[in-house]
Every structure is written in C-alpha cells, then in structure tokens.
Amino acid sequence: MRDPDMHLVNAMEKINKSFACLVALVMASVVCARQQDLVPARVEVSPAAVKAINEPWLKPDERRDMRILHGQWSDDDLNTTARKAEAALRVWNLQDASLDSPDAPVAIRAQALLWRGRAMEAASLLVGCDEPECKLIRADALMWLGKNDDAKIILQTLRDAPDVNDANASALRAAAQATNQLGKIQPLSAADWKLAVDQFGRAREADRMNPLVPLEEGLLLVNRHNRPQGVPALWQTLSLDPRSSRAWFALGELALHNFDFDSAALASDRLRLLNSKHALADLLDSERALLTDDPERADAILDGLLAREPNMPQALAMRAAVAGRRWKPELAKQRLAEFDQKFPGSALAYATLGRTLSLNRQYEWGQRALEEAIRREPFWSEPRGELGYLFMQAGRDEEAVATLKAAAELDPFDTRSSFGLWLMDELSKWKEIDSPHFRIRVKPGIDEVVAELMPAALESMYVDVTKRFAHEPAGKTTIEVLPDHEFFAVRITGMPGIHTMAAATGPVIALEVPMEGNPKKHLGLFDWLQVLRHEYTHTVTLSQTGNRIPHWLTEALAVSMETKPRTFETCQMLARALANGKLFSLDKIKWAFVRPESPQDRPLAYAQGCWMVQYLQGKWGADSVPKLLEKYKQGLDESHAFQETVGVSGDEFFAGFIAWATEQVKQWGLAPEPSLEKLSDTIRAKDPKLQLATRQAEQERLDALATYLAKQVGEPFQVAQTVLVAARWPKVKKPAVEITDDMVDQWLVQYPDQPDLLELKLRRRLKEQPEVDGIATTLLDAYAKARPVDPYPHRVYARGNLNSGDQQAAMMHLSALDLLEEQDPSYALELARLYRLQHNLAAARESVEKATRINPFDAATREFAATLAIEDGDLLRARLHLAALAQLEPDQKRHALRLARLDDMIAAQSVKAPAAP
Missing domain, CATH: 3.40.30.160 (Collagenase ColT, N-terminal domain)
Incomplete structure (x- = not known):
C-alpha cells in the first residue's frame, strides 16, 4: 500500500522545486483576472475549421456534419433527427423533441437527460451501450445516484483500456476523462493527473480539429485553478466551435470566481444568443446576482430555471446557497434535503453553500457545510481547498495548513491549494x-x-x-x-x-x-x-453582526471612524450629486460598490454612506448604530431594520436624509442663492448676441436628446428611462460671460455672503497683491465663514503667518490643514518643528509620529522622532526609532554607537526607578 505521508512529502518536494513557476503561475492568474477579459467579446472561427468545412471533396452529408462539429450549421443542415439532436444538445435546447426520439444517438439522448438531472433515466438508457462515450456518461449518472463503486469499475476500465497507448484520439480522450471523474471518488497520484494531461495533449495531436479535445483539457485545467493554461484551451475551443455552450459557461464561471461580473454577463449573453432560455446562462446570472449581494434576484432566476428543469443539480445546489446568503438556515436545510432526495450522497449542494458562506464571512456555518461536503465525497479536493481558504481568512493558520495539505495530497495538480500552502509556509516564517x-x-x-x-x-x-x-x-x-x-x-x-x-x-x-x-x-x-x-x-x-451587515453600511461606518475630516473635494462631490438627483437610495447604494456604472460611483457611495451615518446619529443618537447592527445580525432586511431601530422605513429615512443633506450643503456654502450661474444669466439676458447663443445651446441639447432617444427605439425600457428624467439631462453649454470686478462689487452689495463672489474677489485680490493685508484678511474671513469646508483660507493664512513670523497663528491653520492630510507628512513635520520651538514636546511628538506613520522609511523623519523622544524623556520610544535607523542605514556605524549609548541610559534610568511595591 502506498504511504500517504510519503506521497504528500513527494508532492510537496515537487511544489518546492517548482516554487518560482508556481508563484509565476498564480501571479499570471491574478494579472489575467485583472488586466485581460476572460470572456472574448468576439470569436474568430479558426481558418483551419473554415478550410475543413469547405473541402471540395466532402459529400453533402459530410459537409453538414462538419458544419455541426464546428458550430456553423444552419437549419438546412439539420435534415435528420440525429443531426437535430446533436445541435439541440450543443446549445442546451434540452427539451427539443429530437432528444426524445429513438432515432437520435443513445449517447446524445442520455447526455441530455443527465444534464437535466434525470440520472436514473440516463443510466438505464445506456445499458448495453459499450461505446466509451456511453460508459463515461453512465459512470457520471451512477455517481449522481450515489453508486460510486459501480461508477469506479466503469471508469477504471476506460482508464486502463489496452488501446489507450495507441494514437487513438477517442480512446485517449476517454481515458483522460475517466481519470478526471475518478478524482472525485478515489485518491489519485500526481502521476495519474500528469498522465491525464498528457493524454489530452496526445489526443489534441491526433485530432487537431475536434473542439471537444481542447474543451475537456481546458475544463480539467481550470478546475485545478490552472487558468493561464486552461483559458487558452477554452478560447481554442471557441475558435473551433463558437457554439460550445460548455466553453462559454466555463469562462463565465471563471469570471465569477474572479469577481469579473462584466465578463460573466458577456458569457451569459453569448449563451442566450445560442438559446434564449439557456439553462447555463440562468446559472451564471443567478450566481452573479448572488455574488453581487442580490439573493432575491438569484432566487427569482433559479425559480424560473427550475420551473423548466426541476431536477437540474447545479440549480438545486445554487438554490441552497442562495438560502444561506439570505441568512435563512431553515430554508437552506430544506433545500439541501430536496437536493438529497434527488442526488443522495452528493456533496455539490453542501460545497456550493459552503463556498457562498465563506465568501460572506459566515465562517462557522460555512465550515460545517464544507466539512459535510468532505464527509460525503472525501476524495474530491475542491471542498477541502475551499475550507483551507476559509481557515486562512478566519485567521486559523494551523487548521488552514492541515486542510490545504490534505487537499494537495488528493490533487497535487490543484494550483490553488498548492499556492495556499506556499503562502501559509511563507507567512509562518x-x-x-x-x-x-x-x-x-x-x-x-x-x-x-x-x-x-x-x-x-x-x-x-x-x-x-x-x-x-x-x-x-x-x-x-x-x-x-x-x-x-x-x-x-x-x-x-x-x-x-x-x-x-x-x-x-x-x-x-x-x-x-x-x-x-x-x-x-x-x-x-x-x-x-x-x-x-x-x-x-x-x-x-x-x-x-455575524457578518450580516450591508456592504454600504460597513463601509460607511469604517469611513466615519477615520479621524480625517470630510475633504472639500468630497463635499463638492456630495453637493453636486444632491443637486443633480444622483445620490443613491438605500436599495441602490450597494450596487455602487459591487457594480459601479461610472468611475465616481464608488467614491460617492463611500462618502454618501458616511454622510447618512452622520444623519442617523445626529437625529437618533449614537446608540442608534449598535441597535441597527443588532437588527442586521438577526437577519432583518434594510427597511425592516430601520423600522425597528428608529421607527421609520428605509424610504422614510432616505427622504429625511435628503432634507437634512440639503441644509448641510447650504451650511457648507455649496448651494448659494443666487448661484453664480444665475447671476451670469442676468448678463446674458441683457446681451442680444449672448441670448441667441444661449437659445442655440438649448436647441442643441434638445436635438442631442432626441437623437439619443431615437436610437433607443426597440430597446428595453430601462435602457432609456433615465434620460427621460429632466434632472439627468446634460447641462446646456451656455456661452461664457466676462464677469468684471465692478460686477462682482455690485453683486456683493446685494449678496454680501455669496461664497462664489467672495472667492472670486479674494483670488483676484491675492493675484494682484499676494501679501495678506487688511483687505485680504477681511475677504479671507468672510469667505471662510461663507464656505467653511474650503481649506483655501487656511493655506493662505498659514503661508502669510509663516512669512511674517507669527508662528502661533500659523500653527492654528497648519493644524487644520494637517487634519485633512494623510499622504504627505509635510504639515505634520512643520507642526512638530513649531511645537518644539514652543517647548510643547507632547504635541511635537504627536505630529512627528504621524509623519513617521506616513513615511516610515525616511531616515530624517526617524532622526527627528528619536530626538524629540529623547528630549521628552521617552528613551524606549527613542530606541525604537534609532533601531529603525540602523536598519534603514546599515552602513552608518554611528547608529550602533548611539543605540549602545541609549541602552546605557535606559539601564541607568531603570536603576534609578523606585522598586515596585
């Protein structure tokens, strides 16, 4: 008997020897996921396939079969029941009448039944068929029925068939597929997996034009998380057969596993072009909805699919996962039981539920689901690998290593588990x-x-x-x-x-x-x-909350805990969104995080969420947040959680927030009345040429809208509906006007607190006269009062005060600027210098510590921090900074000497310290 521990040692030795290759492979996968679309926007049919279809020596029926093989058929080619059945199977039209006809090939009929989840019928239909394809389908059906021992006999026979060593593409494919299926029901060695890959390679050499060879090879590779090699194989499949449903689906699944939702949607669209009711498209769409935090939509999609195909195992498994994401354990339990009635002993539903729970940080529940999946199918490596990553995310390192080792032992070719082991080994050092x-x-x-x-x-x-x-x-x-x-x-x-x-x-x-x-x-x-x-x-x-907090709220609360005040740019962004009706409602804000429609959506969602938390606490008190979080822990949805916490629905909360936000923006000085635009309109109204230009600009906008709407004719309503809202129309490009100094002065007489006018006059004044004299001071104070969120007056005052030597005044403004800064240590360093001059060492050290956090590898900053700590008598903190200097500048011998001297001082200090009672 093979020693499993020695097998693992050998596998790990191979992993260590190929360390550079492994890291490169994983990094290539990460880069591929982030920089390159997994799903092709369009597919060029292979010239070799086109040539094969057009060979002049082909007979009519041979040409028809060639077109079907390469996904280029038309209805005219489907002149027999067998051809209709094959085409129907390829596009997953599983209820086509041809697939019930005895005139269709038995393997095609059985495969359709199996994909529909009718495993018993598929297995019965194949009794007596000795073709390798029939045996593979029958073994698969038996596995779904929990008859793994019977399936194992069939698969081992196929794997060990005597003609596998010949260059027979069909036998090679069957042997490799048999090995792949055996991997779920018995342990395989690295040599077994390598042989399967080699067999696919030999099959490809023997039959370069068969799209099933790169398809099955690609599926084997991507199922072992070898995306850099698996994805090209799937793309090659599509070049040989653009109607390969399984290739499109596999790429869509990969996209979802990389959280590339646009590519997954593209794969779904391509499947629906093949079949408007494509079951695999529904599976992709439901999983995409689940991953983008919309379990209700996922359930609705699955309900439609299961109404057509009530036995499809993947749909039933996904349905259990959706119940888990809806935080309904009893419903999940019920759906798992329904799955078990049809597919006894299968681990798929538990594995799907476990992965979903892990992604949603439901670690304990997810662990139980994955452990049950492992109990049911102990030789299937995927649930073990998923459990290992769950332990990694949960910070349970020892369990992660043990689980990933077990997964790697079962499948040494699974790069994800192998990489997880490398990562944990690296972190352990x-x-x-x-x-x-x-x-x-x-x-x-x-x-x-x-x-x-x-x-x-x-x-x-x-x-x-x-x-x-x-x-x-x-x-x-x-x-x-x-x-x-x-x-x-x-x-x-x-x-x-x-x-x-x-x-x-x-x-x-x-x-x-x-x-x-x-x-x-x-x-x-x-x-x-x-x-x-x-x-x-x-x-x-x-x-x-037991990890059940809405995405927008966890981000909002996190932003609210940052000590940095809201920046002027953020205030402007919020004010614009409010004015243009583009703030997100409670049921829309989560989509800005997971499916942003514009580059501004995500930063706006962060800022607006924090703003809503400010409103919540201001109106209902600081304890409203913990109370609301408790409701989410109980599994309540958005509206009910608000209703039970603060006595208003989610919609009522949002309406109150909008009213409050409107007043906030006015206090910020970002919604002045009249606006500078309205004041400019008074100039345009007095000038005939400007009036004409304004009317032309208005007409151009209407023409552009009419053209846009005309293009939407025939499109779904939701595509064009937003442009029908006047607040979302593009602004009229009015002709520019010249605002003279006299005009500004006249308007300020009428509107002395109008911030745009004050800023305009202030900036013009400082451009002509940079010194901050009495007039500039008056304007600065007025503008700061009218628009308190703009740091511009602080910058002007700080510069002026430093130039004049008024350090005390400068420090007030530098402190305000430093609060807003988290990427540049300049303000903090200047404040530390000024506080030190004033002998305020505590404040000086606080500032220099911030500078050190921002730029911890800067030797000069560390030197300053150490100096201030010594001056303040904090020798231990000074030692920390000096030790850092010794690492940052290892060639500077003086650091070691200073450390030794400092250690003597610390020792002397401890001797002088009174003994503890």
Missing part, C-alpha cells in the same frame, strides 16, 4: 509582534520598522472603535504587514470587493506598507493608522 488585542505579522527585514510602530497605536485605536460600537471581537485580530502591492494582490486572491491598500476578512487584516517607488509595486505614502482604523471597524462590525 514571518516575525510576530503581540499586543493585548492584536497579532502583527511582518516579513523579517526592512518592513519591521513599520510593524514595530504599531502596538501602542493599535491598542489606542481598539479602545476608540470598540467603545463607539459597544462591541469587542472575540480573540485577537491579526494584522499582516505586506511588503508590496504584488504580495498584497496575491494574499487577497479569492476575496471580493478589494480596491485599496488594505483588506479585512474579519479576524485578519492585510495591509501594504506605505512606501514610495514604482507605482506597480507600491501605492505610495499614506497614514497606515487611518487605514487600519477603517479596516478594524470592518472587523468589529462584521463580528457584531
């Missing part, structure tokens, strides 16, 4: 720094200078965040400090909705170090504490 509530992991080396700064700051942050939400997560949170964007991208592979330099899975937060350099490698400078406040808020609110 990293240094760990513990604090009461956090475990910080960092790669040994230069990045340690960032991690060493964190413990005290994180513990202070912990108090702020947990107090705000009245909740403390169980156990420590792991912070992984990652060296660059490439490693970060690999670390979060398989996690949805990641768009920044950090990500939280709940118990684990991955953070990229702030560093300048190649933008492909680093994201630049940023205040890592602000980022971690945001991400740790996710950890707390996910824990508090």
Whole structure:
C-alpha cells in the first residue's frame, strides 16, 4: 500500500522545486483576472475549421456534419433527427423533441437527460451501450445516484483500456476523462493527473480539429485553478466551435470566481444568443446576482430555471446557497434535503453553500457545510481547498495548513491549494509582534520598522472603535504587514470587493506598507493608522453582526471612524450629486460598490454612506448604530431594520436624509442663492448676441436628446428611462460671460455672503497683491465663514503667518490643514518643528509620529522622532526609532554607537526607578 505521508512529502518536494513557476503561475492568474477579459467579446472561427468545412471533396452529408462539429450549421443542415439532436444538445435546447426520439444517438439522448438531472433515466438508457462515450456518461449518472463503486469499475476500465497507448484520439480522450471523474471518488497520484494531461495533449495531436479535445483539457485545467493554461484551451475551443455552450459557461464561471461580473454577463449573453432560455446562462446570472449581494434576484432566476428543469443539480445546489446568503438556515436545510432526495450522497449542494458562506464571512456555518461536503465525497479536493481558504481568512493558520495539505495530497495538480500552502509556509516564517488585542505579522527585514510602530497605536485605536460600537471581537485580530502591492494582490486572491491598500476578512487584516517607488509595486505614502482604523471597524462590525451587515453600511461606518475630516473635494462631490438627483437610495447604494456604472460611483457611495451615518446619529443618537447592527445580525432586511431601530422605513429615512443633506450643503456654502450661474444669466439676458447663443445651446441639447432617444427605439425600457428624467439631462453649454470686478462689487452689495463672489474677489485680490493685508484678511474671513469646508483660507493664512513670523497663528491653520492630510507628512513635520520651538514636546511628538506613520522609511523623519523622544524623556520610544535607523542605514556605524549609548541610559534610568511595591 502506498504511504500517504510519503506521497504528500513527494508532492510537496515537487511544489518546492517548482516554487518560482508556481508563484509565476498564480501571479499570471491574478494579472489575467485583472488586466485581460476572460470572456472574448468576439470569436474568430479558426481558418483551419473554415478550410475543413469547405473541402471540395466532402459529400453533402459530410459537409453538414462538419458544419455541426464546428458550430456553423444552419437549419438546412439539420435534415435528420440525429443531426437535430446533436445541435439541440450543443446549445442546451434540452427539451427539443429530437432528444426524445429513438432515432437520435443513445449517447446524445442520455447526455441530455443527465444534464437535466434525470440520472436514473440516463443510466438505464445506456445499458448495453459499450461505446466509451456511453460508459463515461453512465459512470457520471451512477455517481449522481450515489453508486460510486459501480461508477469506479466503469471508469477504471476506460482508464486502463489496452488501446489507450495507441494514437487513438477517442480512446485517449476517454481515458483522460475517466481519470478526471475518478478524482472525485478515489485518491489519485500526481502521476495519474500528469498522465491525464498528457493524454489530452496526445489526443489534441491526433485530432487537431475536434473542439471537444481542447474543451475537456481546458475544463480539467481550470478546475485545478490552472487558468493561464486552461483559458487558452477554452478560447481554442471557441475558435473551433463558437457554439460550445460548455466553453462559454466555463469562462463565465471563471469570471465569477474572479469577481469579473462584466465578463460573466458577456458569457451569459453569448449563451442566450445560442438559446434564449439557456439553462447555463440562468446559472451564471443567478450566481452573479448572488455574488453581487442580490439573493432575491438569484432566487427569482433559479425559480424560473427550475420551473423548466426541476431536477437540474447545479440549480438545486445554487438554490441552497442562495438560502444561506439570505441568512435563512431553515430554508437552506430544506433545500439541501430536496437536493438529497434527488442526488443522495452528493456533496455539490453542501460545497456550493459552503463556498457562498465563506465568501460572506459566515465562517462557522460555512465550515460545517464544507466539512459535510468532505464527509460525503472525501476524495474530491475542491471542498477541502475551499475550507483551507476559509481557515486562512478566519485567521486559523494551523487548521488552514492541515486542510490545504490534505487537499494537495488528493490533487497535487490543484494550483490553488498548492499556492495556499506556499503562502501559509511563507507567512509562518514571518516575525510576530503581540499586543493585548492584536497579532502583527511582518516579513523579517526592512518592513519591521513599520510593524514595530504599531502596538501602542493599535491598542489606542481598539479602545476608540470598540467603545463607539459597544462591541469587542472575540480573540485577537491579526494584522499582516505586506511588503508590496504584488504580495498584497496575491494574499487577497479569492476575496471580493478589494480596491485599496488594505483588506479585512474579519479576524485578519492585510495591509501594504506605505512606501514610495514604482507605482506597480507600491501605492505610495499614506497614514497606515487611518487605514487600519477603517479596516478594524470592518472587523468589529462584521463580528457584531455575524457578518450580516450591508456592504454600504460597513463601509460607511469604517469611513466615519477615520479621524480625517470630510475633504472639500468630497463635499463638492456630495453637493453636486444632491443637486443633480444622483445620490443613491438605500436599495441602490450597494450596487455602487459591487457594480459601479461610472468611475465616481464608488467614491460617492463611500462618502454618501458616511454622510447618512452622520444623519442617523445626529437625529437618533449614537446608540442608534449598535441597535441597527443588532437588527442586521438577526437577519432583518434594510427597511425592516430601520423600522425597528428608529421607527421609520428605509424610504422614510432616505427622504429625511435628503432634507437634512440639503441644509448641510447650504451650511457648507455649496448651494448659494443666487448661484453664480444665475447671476451670469442676468448678463446674458441683457446681451442680444449672448441670448441667441444661449437659445442655440438649448436647441442643441434638445436635438442631442432626441437623437439619443431615437436610437433607443426597440430597446428595453430601462435602457432609456433615465434620460427621460429632466434632472439627468446634460447641462446646456451656455456661452461664457466676462464677469468684471465692478460686477462682482455690485453683486456683493446685494449678496454680501455669496461664497462664489467672495472667492472670486479674494483670488483676484491675492493675484494682484499676494501679501495678506487688511483687505485680504477681511475677504479671507468672510469667505471662510461663507464656505467653511474650503481649506483655501487656511493655506493662505498659514503661508502669510509663516512669512511674517507669527508662528502661533500659523500653527492654528497648519493644524487644520494637517487634519485633512494623510499622504504627505509635510504639515505634520512643520507642526512638530513649531511645537518644539514652543517647548510643547507632547504635541511635537504627536505630529512627528504621524509623519513617521506616513513615511516610515525616511531616515530624517526617524532622526527627528528619536530626538524629540529623547528630549521628552521617552528613551524606549527613542530606541525604537534609532533601531529603525540602523536598519534603514546599515552602513552608518554611528547608529550602533548611539543605540549602545541609549541602552546605557535606559539601564541607568531603570536603576534609578523606585522598586515596585
């Protein structure tokens, strides 16, 4: 008997030997997923296929068969029941009458029955058929019926057939497919999997024109997460047969696993071109709805599919997963039972449910589902790999390693499990720094200078965040400090909705170090504490709600916990969206995160969500947030959660928010009355030429709208409906007007608090006379009062005060500017310098520590931080910065000497300290 431990050792040795290849493969997969569409927008039919169809020596029926083989048939080619059945099967028209006819090939009829979930009928139909294709379908049917031993006998016979060693493409394909199916019901060696891949390769050499060969090879590869090789095989399939439903579906599934929803939609569209009621298109659309947080739509799609095909196993399994995402365990249990009645012993439904729950951070429930899938089909590696990644996201490293090892032993060719093992092995070598509530992991080396700064700051942050939400997560949170964007991208592979330099899975937060350099490698400078406040808020609110918090709200609360005030640019964006009717309603805001329609949608959703939280707390008190989160934990939907928390429905909440937001924008000085545009209209109204130009501009807009609407004739209503809303029409491009200084002065007499006029006069004044004299001061004060969210007056005052030597006044304005800054340490460093001159060492150190967080690898900043710490008597903090300097500048011997001297001072200080009672 083969020693399984030795088998695993051998497999891991192969993984280690091909480490560079493995990482390159995974990175290629990540790059492919992010930079290249998985689903082709159009397919060019292979010239070889065209040539084969047009060979002059073909007889009419041979040409018909060739056109069907390459997906180029027309109705005229379907002149027999057999040809009709084959074409119907290819496009999944599974209820076509030809597929019930005894004149159709038995294998085609059985395959249609099996795809419809009628496994018993398929198996019975194939009794007596000894063709390899019949045997493969029968074995598959028996596996669905839970008769794995019977299936195993058939598959082993096919795999070990004597003619496999010949260059017989059909026998080679059958043997490779048999191995692939055996992998779910018995353990296979690396040699077994390698042989299957080799057999597909030999089959391709023997029959280059058969689209089924690259299709089956591609499916084997992508099912083992080998996308760089599997995707080209599927594209080759489409070039040989653009009507290959299984190839389109496989690419759509890959897109969904990469959270590439546009490509998945494209695959669905292509399937519907083949068959308007394509079952595989429904499966893609339902899974896409599920992954984009719309389980109700997913259920509706599946209801329609199951009304037509009530036994389709993939649809029944997905339906159980949808119940899980709707946070309805009893419904999920019921749907799992319904699946079991039809497919006893199958792990598919539990595996599908487990993956969905893992993606939604329902770790305990997801673990139970995946463990049941493993119990049912212990040799199927996919649920084990999924469980391993669940443990990784949950911060359960030892269980992750053990589970991924088991998955790799079952299928050494599965790159995802192998890569997960490599990643966990790599992380296990990293240094760990513990604090009461956090475990910080960092790669040994230069990045340690960032991690060493964190413990005290994180513990202070912990108090702020947990107090705000009245909740403390169980156990420590792991912070992984990652060296660059490439490693970060690999670390979060398989996690949805990641768009920044950090990500939280709940118990684990991955953070990229702030560093300048190649933008492909680093994201630049940023205040890592602000980022971690945001991400740790996710950890707390996910824990508090059992991971059932709506996407918009978890982001809104995370933004609200950042100490940086709302920027002027954000205020302007919100004001524009409010004025143009483009703020998101409660039922629409989540789509801005998962399916943004414009580049502004996602930043607007972040900002608006935080704004709505501000309104919620201002009207109903700070404790309204924990109360609302409790309702989400109970599984209530948006409207009911608001109703039970604050006594209004979601729609009523939003209406109240809009009214409040309107007043907010006025207070910001971003909705002045009259607006500068209205004042400009008074100039246009007095000038005949400008009047004519304005009318022409209005007509041009109407003409453009009419042309656009004309193009929408025949399109679904929702395509054109938004343009019918006047608030969404493009603005009239009115002729420009010259606003003279006299006009500004005249208008200011009438409207002395109009912020646009004050800004215009102020900027013109400072352009002519840069010094901040009495007139400029009056204008600055007036503008700052009229538009308090614009930092421009602070910048002008700070520059003027510094030039005049008024440090105290400058510090007030620099502090306001520094609050808004999290990517540039300049303000913080200047404040530290000024506070030091005023002997305010506590404030100076607070500022320099912020500068250090933003640019932790800058030696001069570390030098300054160490100096201030020594002056303030904090020798331990000074030592931390000096130790960082020694790592940043290893060639500077003076750092070692200074560290030694500082250690002597620390030792002397401890001797002088009184003994503890």
